[in-house]
Amino acid sequence: MSRHATLDKAKPTAGRRTSRHVLGYAALVGVPVVLVILALRLLEPGHPAGGGAGFTQQPGAVSPNVFTGLIVAVPVILIACYAVARMLRPIGQPKVVGDILAGVLLGPSFLGLLWPDVFHWLFPSELVAVVNVLAQLGLIFFMFLVGRDLEPGYLRDRGGAIALVAHAGFAIPFLVGMLLAGPMYATFGSDGTSFTTFALFLAVSMSITAVPVLARIIEAHGLRSTPLGSMVMASSVVCDVTAWCVLAFVVAAARSASPGDAVLTVLLTVAFVVFMVAVVRPVLGRLLRDGRRSIPDAAHLPVLLSAIMICALITEEIGIHAIFGAFLLGVVVPRDSERVQRATVSMEGTTTTLLLPLFFVVTGLRTSIGALDDLRTWLWCLAVTLIAIGAKWVSTMTAGRLAGYDWWQSMSMGALMSCRGLTELIVLNIALDLGVITSTVFTMLVIMALVSTMLTSPALTLIRRRSKRARVRSAGRPFDGTRGPDHG
Numbered sequence: 001m002s003r004h005a006t007l008d009k010a011k012p013t014a015g016r017r018t019s020r021h022v023l024g025y026a027a028l029v030g031v032p033v034v035l036v037i038l039a040l041r042l043l044e045p046g047h048p049a050g051g052g053a054g055f056t057q058q059p060g061a062v063s064p065n066v067f068t069g070l071i072v073a074v075p076v077i078l079i080a081c082y083a084v085a086r087m088l089r090p091i092g093q094p095k096v097v098g099d100i101l102a103g104v105l106l107g108p109s110f111l112g113l114l115w116p117d118v119f120h121w122l123f124p125s126e127l128v129a130v131v132n133v134l135a136q137l138g139l140i141f142f143m144f145l146v147g148r149d150l151e152p153g154y155l156r157d158r159g160g161a162i163a164l165v166a167h168a169g170f171a172i173p174f175l176v177g178m179l180l181a182g183p184m185y186a187t188f189g190s191d192g193t194s195f196t197t198f199a200l201f202l203a204v205s206m207s208i209t210a211v212p213v214l215a216r217i218i219e220a221h222g223l224r225s226t227p228l229g230s231m232v233m234a235s236s237v238v239c240d241v242t243a244w245c246v247l248a249f250v251v252a253a254a255r256s257a258s259p260g261d262a263v264l265t266v267l268l269t270v271a272f273v274v275f276m277v278a279v280v281r282p283v284l285g286r287l288l289r290d291g292r293r294s295i296p297d298a299a300h301l302p303v304l305l306s307a308i309m310i311c312a313l314i315t316e317e318i319g320i321h322a323i324f325g326a327f328l329l330g331v332v333v334p335r336d337s338e339r340v341q342r343a344t345v346s347m348e349g350t351t352t353t354l355l356l357p358l359f360f361v362v363t364g365l366r367t368s369i370g371a372l373d374d375l376r377t378w379l380w381c382l383a384v385t386l387i388a389i390g391a392k393w394v395s396t397m398t399a400g401r402l403a404g405y406d407w408w409q410s411m412s413m414g415a416l417m418s419c420r421g422l423t424e425l426i427v428l429n430i431a432l433d434l435g436v437i438t439s440t441v442f443t444m445l446v447i448m449a450l451v452s453t454m455l456t457s458p459a460l461t462l463i464r465r466r467s468k469r470a471r472v473r474s475a476g477r478p479f480d481g482t483r484g485p486d487h488g
Contacts, residue, residue: 147330
């Protein structure tokens with residue numbers, strides 16, 4: 001008999017191996033489990049007096065109901081945002097429009113109206129508080145990314161025209177908002193809020209432009225590298241930086257008990273800005289740039305996250321809002337480091353995919369279409385929407401014409417700069433948190449932001465088509481956004 005045949009005989013059959021495994025598992029695993037259960041039953045002492053049979057949750061622990069609810073609610077939120085954005089994509093709407101609509105649909109205006117039991121089960125009050133904290137965290141990270149994406153190259157060689165378009169597109173809607181605040185405050189003003197604070201917040205909300213959404217729309221229309229696209233991006237950046245500076249002052253005034261406190265807050269804010277530019281920027285440059293003296297690769301993301309939190313905490317304690325610290329850090333962080341770019345890409349994925357949809361849902365939960373409960377309120381909402389779009393469009397278009405662009409290009413600037421999107425929602429949520437505006441005014445302005453953002457891409461498409469036809473009829477070159485101004 002060969003050696004291989006002997007070894008084959010020695011091997012157990014498959015059936016014998018299975019039996020051994022079962023018996024071994026029962027003896028080595030099953031018996032100890034049974035003994036542990038019996039020991040717990042036999043050796044368990046009586047409950048101490050007053051202890052009962054209950055279970056006391058330790059301070060700071062998350063309620064099991066809240067944790068389970070969060071696990072259920074977050075997938076619903078993410079799927080709803082993706083599904084609505086997907087449905088609106090064929091008509092040229094940016095993702096932020098789908099996210100806003102999904103938030104409204106999951107809120108009391110739709111889900112709460114049609115299925116109130118499901119709405120209250122999905123979003124109980126204790127869960128909404130946790131979701132709001134996560135949403136605010138996402139907002140801080142997002143504002144850091146917005147600050148980091150500001151391109152100084154946009155501002156080179158076109159400073160005069162950019163300043164004209166940006167500041168005209170800010171100042172005139174701001175003035176219109178101040179004028180509109182008079183009758184609105186008399187009708188919808190909240191108790192305990194001064195007219196000045198209400199008017200300033202309304203004016204800022206009229207003046208804002210959503211730079212991140214605008215960048216995606218410009219990219220989708222193939223205008224990113226054209227003179228028109230660069231001009232609009234640079235103008236929107238300057239306009240938004242101006243708006244954030246004004247908003248910081250308004251928040252300081254709203255949170256301060258006296259004019260002296262407001263002045264102190266402004267001075268501390270200026271000092272913090274100087275510190276960030278003069279001290280933090282060069283330090284980050286040495287720590288985060290590529291080279292031997294920089295920190296290890298694995299430390300870039302933790303350092304950035306920690307710095308974002310610290311800067312947000314400082315501006316919150318100063319008396320403005322946490323988003324300003326994160327935004328300013330994004331402005332001063334070095335842009336020429338591949339390691340920083342990799343870290344921010346990791347941060348951006350989590351922020352835009354997970355945390356920002358939670359912010360849209362929180363906004364949707366605060367939006368109550370039912371608050372617009374009569375014809376007069378709906379007419380106010382229509383008036384606010386038309387005035388906000390018209391003021392932004394006309395002011396930017398006029399400034400563009402004065403800067404040397406033709407009417408079609410200037411109209412395109414007006415359409416693009418009217419986009420408000422997520423940036424508008426940030427301002428509105430701050431105002432609502434501070435009690436400056438009521439839920440009715442909040443709902444009106446959310447509708448205004450949604451409509452103005454939805455109109456941007458279709459309006460730009462229509463303008464470009466009509467421009468092309470007009471130029472073909474006049475035997476001129478079709479408008480494609482690649483030409484600069486007519487003169488200068």
